[in-house]
Amino acid sequence: MGRFDGRRLSVPRLAILVAIVGGLTFAGTSSWRHVQDAQAAGSHGAAWYAGYVDATVTPLYEFEQPASKAARDIVLSFVVADPDSACSPTWGGAYSLDAASDDIDLDRRIARLRQAGGSVVVSFGGAANSELSTACTDPSQLVDAYTSVVDRYDVRTIDLDIEGPALADAAATQRRAAAIKALQVARAKAGKNLRVWLTLPVSPQGLSTEGRQVVAAMLEQKVELSGVNVMTMDYGGSRAKDQTMLDASTSALTATHRQLGQVYARAGQDVGSATLWRRMGATPMIGQNDVPGEIFSTAAAKGLSAFAAEKGLGRMSMWSLNRDRTCGANYPDVTVVSNSCSGVDQGAESFAALLRGTMTGSPDSTEVTPVVGGRAGGRDSADNPVADDPATSPYPIWSADETYVEGTRVVWHRNAYVAKWWTLGDTPDDPVVDESASPWRLIGPVLPGEKPVQVPTLPSGTYPAWDQGAAYRKGERVMLRGTAFVAKWYSTGVSPDARATQNEPSPWRQLTDAEIRQAAAAASADTD
Incomplete structure (x- = not known):
């Protein structure tokens, strides 16, 4: 005998049953699709x-x-x-x-x-x-x-x-x-x-x-x-x-x-x-x-x-x-x-x-570059500073006896720093000095395989020698002991390497390496 012996399934009942089964099928498919969406979205990491x-x-x-x-x-x-x-x-x-x-x-x-x-x-x-x-x-x-x-x-x-x-x-x-x-x-x-x-x-x-x-x-x-x-x-x-x-x-x-x-x-x-x-x-x-x-x-x-x-x-x-x-x-x-x-x-x-907003992810899910020297800050420990080697340092090693003007770059404890203003004897990584008060700005670590940067030089006479009695307007360039400077504003009688502070900055700025290269190229072109 048939399963529904003695009972007949009417056309309206059949329609209802088909609708219910179809709805359950759609709901199951839709729910599974949402699960797939969520799994796929999650696999791409946080936004x-x-x-x-x-x-x-x-x-x-x-x-x-x-x-x-x-x-x-x-x-x-x-x-x-x-x-x-x-x-x-x-x-x-x-x-x-x-x-x-x-x-x-x-x-x-x-x-x-x-x-x-x-x-x-x-x-x-x-x-x-x-x-x-x-x-x-x-x-x-x-x-x-x-x-x-x-x-x-x-x-x-x-x-x-x-x-x-x-x-x-x-x-x-x-x-x-x-x-x-x-x-x-x-x-x-x-x-x-x-x-x-x-x-x-x-x-x-x-x-x-x-x-x-x-x-x-x-x-x-x-x-x-x-x-x-x-x-x-x-x-x-x-x-x-x-x-x-x-x-x-x-x-x-x-x-x-x-x-x-x-x-x-x-x-x-x-x-x-x-x-x-x-x-x-x-x-x-x-x-x-x-x-x-x-x-x-x-x-x-x-x-x-x-x-x-x-x-x-x-x-x-x-x-x-x-x-x-x-x-x-x-x-x-x-x-x-x-x-x-x-x-x-x-x-x-x-x-x-x-x-x-609420985004907490990172473009990279894994570490890109390990910290140079094993620890952030360029030291093995507080009592064991990393040794600086002139042969593997891009810039000169900082010296307490050297005078540095704005823009000068040095290396200290395997990190590179740039002078924000004139400085003498100020340790670049002095931990007790507030960053805003320090004359040094940390650029970043010395990288593996680095060699000393060949600092470009300008021939003597490229710019007039600085004259204590002369007045200089913004943009004028001079040379002092082989180093080129550019005036940041009008000045007279202020030496480019004179002491300057945050409150009394120097009217002079040392030329960047790029500016020196451009000047050297222009000088070379003029002589050809």
Whole structure:
């Protein structure tokens, strides 16, 4: 006999049963998908915040001394092609990798930040100059160029900021994707991972066609793409007149989320919604944007941070830490973008802290560079200072009997310091002296394998000898006992090497190594 012998299942009952079974099936599938989303999102680690730092703009931003946890992790910008050598990486077209180490102590400052627990992401590209893949057309040399940067700074996360003409360069898009894939494979063979983020311009309607193609190229090359960071800034005509900067930004992120779902699906990677949010980031331009009338306020920063927390955004950045402060009263027109201030009244707030919000992760999940000498601070112990060796120190060893003027660099206990003003007999690492009162600023540790820096010199007579009876205006240069100085303001009768203090600073500044090299090159050209 049949199981339902003596009973008939009516058509209405059958419909109800089918609906119940179907609902249970959908609910089970949906719940499982949510579990998969959560597991995948969690596998990418905690969401992280890191502000961009323009490495070459003056005045230099001292990222190696983070003032807060929000300033501890940075995206160092920008590595671009050398204008005179397409396959040679430079910082901003101004410094080769070696010159950046010699002239602005970049390697040492990175090491110092890592001692303080920070992480460094290196960003390639940007709005100005040429991203490496657009200028360097030789595939193997392009791989070598990217590799030289990643290896030199031992970075575990890179950022590819593709905008402007580079965005529409289809050939460069393919070269870049192939080179990054080769780089990831090589790093993996060496037992080192490499996280790759794309940073792309966006409108409130989402990514452009070219932007989506840049993402698709990476996925086609099987690059392990950590995520896509969109520049929620400079909307121009794409933003409606009644649309706030916050609304434009959340609209841009929502539209990009939908678009990326389609791009990943076409690449055979049908990821869930939560995973996709985790693979996205946002980077607003704080305060006054490049587009007149576009102002990203501290209130907008709070709103964007709340949106990121709600959606589970994987990354937050900003342009830039250099600008995260209220402009001073001597900056007359805040509607003109400054490299050193935001253009809005921030009060006691920092955009970095507001945008970081509840994000507690780091761009790198593992230690990047071990502390030099085994301990932070450059000592084996308080009673056993590390010995300084002139043969392996980039700068002269500090001496209590030597006079040092502003800008002089020395080594003491395997750390490099720069003089903030005239000093004699002040120990660079005196633990009882308040940092603001010390004439020395810690740059960072002496790095393994370093040799003495060849300090450039100028021929005698390059500039007039300093004359006690002469009056000097700002910008004038003189020489004293073979050292070149430049006047910071009008002075007369004050020797460039005369004693100066924090309260009574010297009107003279010693020329930097970069300035000396430029002067020497100009002098050489004049004699040819």
